[in-house]
Amino acid sequence: MPEVIRYENPGIQIFIKSGHQFLDKVRSFLATAVRENKIQQERARDYFREILHIILFYGQINLPKVEPEEILQESNRQLSARYPDIFEMCRTHIPKRPPFTVLLDAIVDIVRTRHEDDVLQCLLLEINDMEVPNDAKQSNSNLLSRAIFTEEK
Incomplete structure (x- = not known):
């Protein structure tokens, strides 16, 4: 019964959707x-x-905990076979920076400039079609949405 309740929790649903969506978008972009x-x-x-x-780590520290297979869904087997060390590290190693910062570094690497307008244009093209919850109460209830879409210090 508790598993059914977990999925009815809007915060968990947003967390899973945000994580899965962000990973799919980044993988496609790269x-x-x-x-x-x-x-x-x-x-x-x-x-x-x-x-x-980073995203799998956030799942591990989320309350309630979200397992990698819940975030990754159907792509879980492929990714766990390709990156088995990441599936272990997410339980034991703290990330050094938020996922959005890593994406920005990748964009700078790809567009080969640090010019703000060029980087921002590429970034907006990549994240424009991601669905971000509009309800501040809901988006603040989960760590992943805050970490991906804001730079909290």
């Missing part, structure tokens, strides 16, 4: 950049690994 020779595959993989670790 894969496109690799195909277009804008970034080397190993560098793109490093960015994705770091973001994956």
Whole structure:
């Protein structure tokens, strides 16, 4: 019975949706950049690994805890086979920075400039179609939405 209640919790639903959506968007963005020779595959993989670790870590410290397979859904098997160390690290290692900062670094690497307008334009193209909860009460109730879409200090 408690598992059913977990999924009825809007905060958990937003957390899972935000995490899954952010990872899918980043993976697609990085894969496109690799195909277009804008970034080397190993560098793109490093960015994705770091973001994956961060989001899975947030699931581990969320109340209630959200397991990686809940965030990743159908892509869980593929990612856990490709990055088994990340699935262990998310339980034991604290991330060094928020996922949005890693994405910004990747964008700077890909657009090959630190010019604010160019970076912002690329960033907006990537996150514009992500659904972010409008209800401040709901978005503040989960750590992932705050960490991804705001830079709290």
